[in-house]
Amino acid sequence: MSVASSKGFAFTAPFTLTTLIYMVGCASAPSTVVSLNPATPPIPRSVADGVFTNNQAVRGQQSFERTCEACHRTREFRGSAFQQEWSGRPLGDLLQLLVSTMPPNDPGFLKLSEYRDIVSYLLKQNGYPSGATELPADISALMEVHFELRGEV
Numbered sequence: 001m002s003v004a005s006s007k008g009f010a011f012t013a014p015f016t017l018t019t020l021i022y023m024v025g026c027a028s029a030p031s032t033v034v035s036l037n038p039a040t041p042p043i044p045r046s047v048a049d050g051v052f053t054n055n056q057a058v059r060g061q062q063s064f065e066r067t068c069e070a071c072h073r074t075r076e077f078r079g080s081a082f083q084q085e086w087s088g089r090p091l092g093d094l095l096q097l098l099v100s101t102m103p104p105n106d107p108g109f110l111k112l113s114e115y116r117d118i119v120s121y122l123l124k125q126n127g128y129p130s131g132a133t134e135l136p137a138d139i140s141a142l143m144e145v146h147f148e149l150r151g152e153v
C-alpha cells in the first residue's frame with residue numbers, strides 16, 4: 001500500500017507542480033491590479049491613528065486604580081509634559097518600561113495584557129482617539145507605533 005501510494009505520488013507530483021506553476025504564472029499578471037485594493041487596513045503608525053479600543057481603556061483604568069494609584073495619580077501621565085517626554089518614541093518603549101519597572105517593588109506583577117490596557121488608558125487620558133482594533137499585547141508590534149504630541153487635554 002505504501003509502495004503503491006508513493007509510486008503514485010512520484011508519478012503525479014511533477015504534473016501537479018507543473019500545473020501549479022502554470023496556474024500561478026497565469027494568475028499573477030491580472031491579480032497584481034486586484035491585490036492593490038486595500039483589503040487589509042494600513043498598519044497604524046502613530047498613537048493618533050486609533051490604536052486602542054474604548055473597552056481596553058476602561059479595563060486599563062481599573063488596573064491603574066488597583067495597582068498604580070497607591071503611588072501615582074493619572075494627571076502625572078497626561079498633558080503636554082508627559083506627551084513631550086514620549087513624543088517621537090515608540091509606544092513599545094512605554095509598555096516595556098511599565099512591564100520592567102512598575103510597580104517598583106514587584107515589576108511584572110501584572111499580565112502583559114494588563115500593562116497594555118493601562119497604556120490604552122493613558123492614551124485615552126491624553127485625548128488620543130480610540131478605534132475598532134485592540135492595542136496588541138506585543139512589545140515588538142508596539143515598537144512600530146510612535147507617540148506624537150497632542151497638546152493639553
Ligand code: HEC
Nearest residue numbers: 064067068069070071072077097098102103104105110118
Ligand atoms: C510603590 C509605588 C509605585 C507603584 C505602585 C507604581 N509606581 Fe510608577 N513610579 C514609582 C516611582 C517611585 C517612580 C519614579 C518617579 C520618578 O522618577 O519621577 C515611578 C515612575 C513611573 C513612571 C515614569 C517613568 C519615567 O521614566 O518617566 C511611570 C510611567 C509609572 N511609574 C507608571 C506606573 C504604573 C502604570 C503603575 C501601575 C502598574 C505604577 N507606576 C505603579 C512608584 C510606583
